[in-house]
Amino acid sequence: MPGNPKSVRFYGDPPGGPATRGESAWNLVRTSIGEPEFSWDLSGVTPFPTQPGVLFCESRSRAPRPQHWEKVKWSEAFSEALFEHTKYIHEMVELRWQTTLLDKTLIDLRKRVERLEAVRTVLVPIQSLDPEPFELTKPILALVEPSDDEFIASFSDANIAATGETQGDAIANLKDMLVATFELLESEKKLGAEMRRKQSVLAAFVRQAG
């Protein structure tokens, strides 16, 4: 975070008339540019021998240099302070903008992570159909996904699915359904197009044991 780079202390005679107190210069500044937002240090203002119409001020640079005051013409110090302050405001706005963007990105990422965590979709390889009297010729990849308060396990190639209260139940029930569907299709003589396709897919994965 950038620091307010300058403190400026005014004193001397404003162009409009004699003055020996900083407040006069302060009033002059306020009349000229309105209420500045940055810090004007008017404390401890002391009279300083001035030429008529010339206003002096002290300018103090902050860290990293040790603080010290130097006498400069107020118009120069004021311009410099105004420039520095404008730069400071610009940096602040940019920083705020970057922070806002980062916040937004963070919120978006958090939402995405929450969605992914909520989905909890996993692929589970099924290696066997034990204890059923059937065996797999190759592993089946089952997709397990949550649905409301339960899980659905599906073998999409054969369009067979089953539900369960837990992921394990859903997988066990899917195995059950694979066997039941295989037996059903084996027992039927007349199958529609989709059932023939299902039978053909299952035949590539399932066979009777022994």
Add this chain to the structure above:
Amino acid sequence: MQIVAKLKAVQWTGRKQRAHDLYGVYEGDVLITSFGVRRGSSKDAGHDHIPKDLLISPKDARDLAQCPMSRDEYIKKLKQKGKI
């Protein structure tokens, strides 16, 4: 489930009772599709996988369960899709 009655699905009784009841839907004597319904499930409106089992969209499955779609319309839809 209403879909079972609506489609006049026939429960298949295999070697043993399973966690899911398996139903077949027939057109004449041809088995055109099958679907499973978990025993003791409190869901009446159907499970998320049933539309897939029935080869129709979730909306069509709802229509089927809640009346707008008849069995004949369902069969017609499957024929249009070339699934029978």
